[in-house]
Amino acid sequence: MEDLLKEKWNGILNDIRIEFNITNVSFNQWLKPLVVFGIEGNTVLLLYDDNEGAELGIKYLDKHFKKALSAFISEAMDEEYEINFFSPVEARAYTGKKREFVQQRNLASTTMKNISLNPKYTFDSFIVGRNNRFAQTAAFAIAERPGTSYNPLYIYGGPGLGKTHLMQAIGNYINETRSDLNILYVTSESYTNELIDNLRTTQNATAMRQFREKYRSVDVFMIDDIQFIVDKHATQEEFFNTFNSLYEAGKQIIITSDKPPKDIQKLDERFTSRFEMGLMADIGLPDYETRKAIITRKLEENDYDLAPEVQEYIAANFKSNVRKIEGALNKLIAYSKLQKKPVTIEVAIDELQNLITPDMPREITPQLIIEVVAEHFNVSVDQLASKNRYQTIVRPRHIAMYLCKTMTSCSLTAIGKLLGGKDHATISNGAKKIEDEMDMDQELKKQVEAIKKKINPN
Numbered sequence: 377m378e379d380l381l382k383e384k385w386n387g388i389l390n391d392i393r394i395e396f397n398i399t400n401v402s403f404n405q406w407l408k409p410l411v412v413f414g415i416e417g418n419t420v421l422l423l424y425d426d427n428e429g430a431e432l433g434i435k436y437l438d439k440h441f442k443k444a445l446s447a448f449i450s451e452a453m454d455e456e457y458e459i460n461f462f463s464p465v466e467a468r469a470y471t472g473k474k475r476e477f478v479q480q481r482n483l484a485s486t487t488m489k490n491i492s493l494n495p496k497y498t499f500d501s502f503i504v505g506r507n508n509r510f511a512q513t514a515a516f517a518i519a520e521r522p523g524t525s526y527n528p529l530y531i532y533g534g535p536g537l538g539k540t541h542l543m544q545a546i547g548n549y550i551n552e553t554r555s556d557l558n559i560l561y562v563t564s565e566s567y568t569n570e571l572i573d574n575l576r577t578t579q580n581a582t583a584m585r586q587f588r589e590k591y592r593s594v595d596v597f598m599i600d601d602i603q604f605i606v607d608k609h610a611t612q613e614e615f616f617n618t619f620n621s622l623y624e625a626g627k628q629i630i631i632t633s634d635k636p637p638k639d640i641q642k643l644d645e646r647f648t649s650r651f652e653m654g655l656m657a658d659i660g661l662p663d664y665e666t667r668k669a670i671i672t673r674k675l676e677e678n679d680y681d682l683a684p685e686v687q688e689y690i691a692a693n694f695k696s697n698v699r700k701i702e703g704a705l706n707k708l709i710a711y712s713k714l715q716k717k718p719v720t721i722e723v724a725i726d727e728l729q730n731l732i733t734p735d736m737p738r739e740i741t742p743q744l745i746i747e748v749v750a751e752h753f754n755v756s757v758d759q760l761a762s763k764n765r766y767q768t769i770v771r772p773r774h775i776a777m778y779l780c781k782t783m784t785s786c787s788l789t790a791i792g793k794l795l796g797g798k799d800h801a802t803i804s805n806g807a808k809k810i811e812d813e814m815d816m817d818q819e820l821k822k823q824v825e826a827i828k829k830k831i832n833p834n
C-alpha cells in the first residue's frame with residue numbers, strides 16, 4: 377500500500393493543486409514539502425520535510441488541507457484514510473512502533489499532561505486596573521480562604537487578558553500559604569484527554585477509579601478554558617460528578633472560560649445553573665493607563681528599559697490583548713540585543729508594523745467554509761458530508777455548497793469530495809437551490825449573509 381501511495385503521490389498533489397486552484401507560491405510552500413512517510417492502519421503519515429517550517433506548515437495544513445488530502449488520497453487508493461502530519465523531529469523520534477506512536481502523537485497534539493503552575497503568575501505580577509479589579513479581588517479573597525468565600529469562581533474574558541495568570545496566582549498563593557492543601561490545575565482539554573484515555577484503554581476498573589480518586593481528593597480544583605470541554609455525554613457526566621462531589625465537600629473550584637456559561641453551547645445545561653451558584657467575574661479590555669502600567673511592569677521583569685515614547689506607542693496600539701503587548705516588547709528587546717542598538721520610535725514603528733496591522737485576510741478555503749457552516753448550525757462536519765436527509769442537515773449542507781461555490785474558485789468536483797464524495801451536479805444543484813430561494817426568502821438571505829461575515833469578517 378505504502379509503495380502504491382508513493383507512486384501516486386505526485387499525481388495526487390497535482391490533482392489537489394488543480395482542483396483547488398492553488399497558486400504556485402502556496403503550493404511550493406505548503407504542499408510540496410509533504411512526503412509519504414508511511415501508512416499505519418487507516419492513517420497515512422505525511423512528513424512535512426522542512427525543519428524550520430514544519431510547525432507552521434503543519435498547523436496550516438491541519439486547518440486548510442487535511443480534509444482535501446484525506447479525500448484525494450482515499451479516492452486514489454480506493455480506501456478511506458485519515459491523515460497525520462509529522463515534523464522531521466518527530467519522524468526521527470519515531471521508533472518503529474508505529475501504532476503507538478500515532479496514538480501518542482494524537483494525544484500530544486492536544487494534551488499537556490500535568491502542567492504545573494507557572495511561578496511567574498502571581499498576584500504580585502498582576503497589574504490591577506478597572507478592567508480586572510473585581511476578578512482580582514474575588515481571586516485574592518479565595519486565595520486567602522479557599523472553599524469558604526465564593527464557590528465556584530468563574531472567570532471569563534477574551535484571549536490574552538489574564539485569566540490563566542489570575543487563576544494560577546490563586547494556586548501559587550495557596551501553595552505558599554497552605555502547604556496542607558492539595559491543588560490541581562488542568563486545562564479542560566487535558567482533563568478530557570486524560571478521561572477519554574482512561575475510558576478507552578482500561579479493561580479493568582482500577583485506572584478509572586484512580587482517575588476519579590485523583591480528581592475528587594483535591595482541595596482546590598482549577599479547570600482552565602472550560603469552553604474546550606468535549607461535548608461527549610460521558611465526559612460531561614464524569615465532570616459533573618466530580619464537580620458535585622467537590623462542591624458538596626466544600627472544596628474550592630475555579631473555572632475560566634472565554635465566555636459566560638450560558639453562551640457555551642456545548643456545555644450541558646445543568647452546568648449553567650451550577651456555575652452561576654458561585655461568583656462570576658469578567659475581565660475586560662485594559663484601558664490605556666493599565667496598558668502603560670503593564671508595560672512598565674514587564675520591562676522591570678525583563679530588566680530592560682525602553683524610551684517613554686516607544687512605551688506609549690505600544691500602549692496606544694496594542695489594545696485588546698496583553699499577550700500581544702508582551703510579544704511586542706519581546707520583539708523590540710530582541711532587536712536591540714541583536715543589533716546592539718537602542719530602540720528608537722522609528723525602529724519600533726518599523727519592527728512592530730506587522731504585529732499591528734490587522735491579520736492578513738484569512739484564506740478562504742472550502743474546509744474553512746464547511747467548518748463555519750457546521751458550527752453556525754450546530755451540526756457536525758461529518759453530518760454535512762453525510763447522506764442524511766433530515767431538513768436540519770440538508771439546509772446547512774446546501775448553504776455550504778452555495779458558499780463554497782461562490783466564495784472560492786475551487787472546482788465543484790473538489791467541493792463534492794470534501795462533502796462526502798458528491799458529484800459536481802449535486803453541488804451545483806444544491807448551490808442553485810439556495811441561490812433561488814434567497815430571492816424569495818429574506819430570512820435565508822440574512823442568514824447566509826451572517827455566515828459569510830463569520831467566514832470573512834473583513
Ligand code: ADP
Pocket residue numbers: 501502503504508533534535536537538539540541542670698699702
Ligand atoms: P488568558 O488566559 O486570558 O488568555 P493569560 O493569563 O495567559 O491570558 O495572559 C497572557 C499574558 O499576559 C500572560 O503572560 C500574563 O502574565 C499577561 N497578563 C495578562 N493580564 C495581565 C495583567 N493584568 N498584569 C500583568 N500581566 C498580565
Ligand code: MG
Pocket residue numbers: 539540541600601
Ligand atoms: Mg488562558
